[in-house]
Amino acid sequence: MSKTKKPTNTTDWKGIWVILEHAKGKVSGVSWEILGKARELGDRYGIRVSAVLLGTNLDEVAKEAIYRGADEVYVAEHEALMHYSWEAHTKVVTDLVEKYRPNILLLAATHNGRDLAGRLAVRLNTGLTADVVELDIEPEGELLVGSVPGFGGSILAVIKCEHSRPQMATIRPGVLIAQELDTSRTGEIHKIASDIPPNLITTQVLQEIPVESVDISKAKRIVAAGRGVGTNLELVEELAELLDAAIGVTRPLADIGLKSRDHQIGSTGVTVRPKLAIIVGVSGAAHFVSGIQDAETIISINIDEEALIFDHSDYCVVADLNDVLPELIEALKARLYSTAK
Amino acid sequence: MNKELHIVVCVKIVPKPEDVTLKEDNTLDRANAESVINPPDKNAVETAVSLKERYGGKVTAISMGPPFFDDFMRLIMAMGVDDAILLSDRAFAGADTYPTTLTLAAGIKKLGDVDLVICGEESSDGGTGNVPPGIAEWLGWTQATYCHEIDYDEIQSRFVVKRSVSTGYEVISIPKPAVVSVELGVNSPRFPNFYLKQEYDQSYKVTIWDAKALNLDPETVGLKGSHTTVDSLKSSKGKERKKQFIVGSPKEIAEKLATIILENM
Numbered sequence: 001m002s003k004t005k006k007p008t009n010t011t012d013w014k015g016i017w018v019i020l021e022h023a024k025g026k027v028s029g030v031s032w033e034i035l036g037k038a039r040e041l042g043d044r045y046g047i048r049v050s051a052v053l054l055g056t057n058l059d060e061v062a063k064e065a066i067y068r069g070a071d072e073v074y075v076a077e078h079e080a081l082m083h084y085s086w087e088a089h090t091k092v093v094t095d096l097v098e099k100y101r102p103n104i105l106l107l108a109a110t111h112n113g114r115d116l117a118g119r120l121a122v123r124l125n126t127g128l129t130a131d132v133v134e135l136d137i138e139p140e141g142e143l144l145v146g147s148v149p150g151f152g153g154s155i156l157a158v159i160k161c162e163h164s165r166p167q168m169a170t171i172r173p174g175v176l177i178a179q180e181l182d183t184s185r186t187g188e189i190h191k192i193a194s195d196i197p198p199n200l201i202t203t204q205v206l207q208e209i210p211v212e213s214v215d216i217s218k219a220k221r222i223v224a225a226g227r228g229v230g231t232n233l234e235l236v237e238e239l240a241e242l243l244d245a246a247i248g249v250t251r252p253l254a255d256i257g258l259k260s261r262d263h264q265i266g267s268t269g270v271t272v273r274p275k276l277a278i279i280v281g282v283s284g285a286a287h288f289v290s291g292i293q294d295a296e297t298i299i300s301i302n303i304d305e306e307a308l309i310f311d312h313s314d315y316c317v318v319a320d321l322n323d324v325l326p327e328l329i330e331a332l333k334a335r336l337y338s339t340a341k
Numbered sequence: 342m343n344k345e346l347h348i349v350v351c352v353k354i355v356p357k358p359e360d361v362t363l364k365e366d367n368t369l370d371r372a373n374a375e376s377v378i379n380p381p382d383k384n385a386v387e388t389a390v391s392l393k394e395r396y397g398g399k400v401t402a403i404s405m406g407p408p409f410f411d412d413f414m415r416l417i418m419a420m421g422v423d424d425a426i427l428l429s430d431r432a433f434a435g436a437d438t439y440p441t442t443l444t445l446a447a448g449i450k451k452l453g454d455v456d457l458v459i460c461g462e463e464s465s466d467g468g469t470g471n472v473p474p475g476i477a478e479w480l481g482w483t484q485a486t487y488c489h490e491i492d493y494d495e496i497q498s499r500f501v502v503k504r505s506v507s508t509g510y511e512v513i514s515i516p517k518p519a520v521v522s523v524e525l526g527v528n529s530p531r532f533p534n535f536y537l538k539q540e541y542d543q544s545y546k547v548t549i550w551d552a553k554a555l556n557l558d559p560e561t562v563g564l565k566g567s568h569t570t571v572d573s574l575k576s577s578k579g580k581e582r583k584k585q586f587i588v589g590s591p592k593e594i595a596e597k598l599a600t601i602i603l604e605n606m
């Protein structure tokens with residue numbers, strides 16, 4: 001079973017491809033972010049940018065992909081692609097890649113994006129730079145340079161894949177910027193016939209359980225809570241409402257379901273960039289900090305003066321949050337209501 | 342017909358992320374880093390052992406890493422795992438996902454007769470959950486990542502898993518054999534039984550398989566078998582922070598904070 005590493009003739013491989021992730025035609029924000037960056041790189045180095053869409057009823061989405069930066073879109077429509085399965089998605093993307101030979105292949109570092117990328121990289125016998133937070137191409141316009149967080153996010157490793165193609169990468173949501181919709185843009189849409197044998201898919205979908213999702217990644221203000229709040233978010237919610245702030249939580253709070261996963265900040269959650277973050281009862285583990293370290297101003301309240309979170313804070317309060325938050329809510333109310341008059 | 346399950350659980354030993362820093366010359370300083378079992382892999386062990394308790398069978402833990410991991414392997418066995426295999430060879434060092442999955446898959450193949458491989462969702466030192474689908478591809482098996490619950494349908498000989506996706510959850514049924522990964526925090530991993538640990542320390546020898554035992558060409562594993570290279574390391578500290586401590590009574594602190602908040606909205 002050991003395929004040896006293939007020494008590819010790298011000059012045969014051209015263009016940047018972005019696989020757009022979507023749920024029934026609704027493309028996830030991260031995919032537009034990746035496409036936006038691909039467009040920027042494409043303009044800088046004169047590289048063709050292609051989007052790839054798998055599913056059903058994708059005409060409108062394909063147009064939007066052009067409006068958001070793609071020069072062309074490959075559209076594979078097939079009943080079997082309606083719901084994500086690794087079997088069909090791996091097969092269709094592999095066939096496309098072998099036929100058109102993209103130099104760079106980008107996917108979203110979401111659950112399904114990673115599920116697919118991990119499988120594809122082995123099947124395509126190539127390298128995968130996973131969970132990229134900074135993306136660039138070397139000045140010659142060929143080599144992808146991806147920075148990926150290690151050890152929870154405190155250290156970035158700069159990764160290259162020099163000898164194998166396509167150069168694959170998954171990109172973390174919230175780290176790149178999507179292009180504005182520009183309906184004057186034009187491009188080609190290629191409909192692809194996909195070869196999916198009926199017995200290829202052995203996964204059966206028994207049930208889909210949608211969970212209402214919110215996007216806190218663009219919030220201007222965030223109140224983030226950790227295990228120090230216990231299992232009661234009342235004070236945090238009151239403060240957040242007063243400041244018109246989104247609520248973020250650490251992973252353990254999302255794990256017990258105190259808030260849904262899309263409120264979770266960190267390396268396996270959301271990356272946020274608020275103007276102001278108020279962080280209470282959070283120890284400051286690297287996996288959490290990596291999701292919030294770009295906030296403009298950080299205020300932290302923690303009972304333990306040694307807490308790591310203080311190393312990442314502008315204003316540090318060593319106190320019990322249950323003592324400080326009620327007073328803070330009162331103080332803010334007094335000021336906000338007096339200025340409202 | 343319903344033979345018992347042979348479950349393999351993949352466990353990685355990792356340095357504690359907060360203990361690893363960059364030196365002046367941008368090389369890793371892990372001298373003071375404590376090694377631990379990768380946290381989600383404990384959830385994987387718990388899942389494996391509880392499946393065994395429900396459906397019968399056995400659990401084998403497998404890890405790729407240096408020989409000193411054997412002590413952790415005995416610790417994992419003290420959580421109810423029956424056997425432990427360490428894939429260890431100098432040639433395995435420096436592996437990216439590609440040769441890591443090749444090596445782990447070779448180990449699983451050598452075990453033969455495996456029904457289910459359970460991994461953690463990702464390695465806390467920098468992995469991103471790509472190992473489980475990679476192993477599945479080498480083995481030619483099906484996969485399900487980011488699972489919360491795993492059940493065995495004995496009649497159909499299939500696994501029913503609930504996995505988390507961007508839109509919520511999905512419940513899917515997958516055939517045997519399969520590779521799955523479980524999310525961090527989906528269960529409370531049991532504590533190792535320390536009497537058992539002591540017993541294993543004295544009487545159990547962790548099996549070690551090297552490249553030769555796995556029939557792997559040294560050119561295809563470790564650093565040599567990797568497609569990606571680490572060009573450099575840099576620190577990601579984010580912004581410089583003021584680190585100004587606000588002191589006083591809760592009321593005084595609240596007043597000062599209110600001012601700061603309103604200035605920084």
Ligand SMILES: Cc1cc2nc3c(=O)[nH]c(=O)nc-3n(C[C@H](O)[C@H](O)[C@H](O)COP(=O)(O)OP(=O)(O)OC[C@H]3O[C@@H](n4cnc5c(N)ncnc54)[C@H](O)[C@@H]3O)c2cc1C
Pocket residue numbers: 225226227228229249250251252253264265266267268269270280281282283284285286287288291301302303304307319320321322379380381463464465525
């Ligand atoms: C692979 C992997 C991925 C991970 N991904 C993420 C992620 O994306 N996001 C994330 O958050 N974590 C993540 N983690 C977990 C992370 O390592 C930490 O375990 C987690 O962030 C800790 O959460 P916490 O700060 O809420 O809890 P704790 O570490 O338990 O900290 C609680 C804090 O509250 C303080 N406190 C207690 N009582 C009070 C009080 N009354 N008033 C004030 N302060 C109080 C304590 O002093 C303590 O500092 C990940 C871990 C792994 C292994």
Ligand SMILES: Nc1ncnc2c1ncn2[C@@H]1O[C@H](COP(=O)(O)O)[C@@H](O)[C@H]1O
Pocket residue numbers: 351352353354379381382385403404405406441445459460461462463464467468469470471472473522
């Ligand atoms: N060296 C290794 N030995 C054993 N299992 C591993 C190893 N590396 C990764 N894994 C497994 O694969 C999962 C995902 O890892 P990763 O893809 O590195 O994030 C981990 O939680 C482990 O279960």
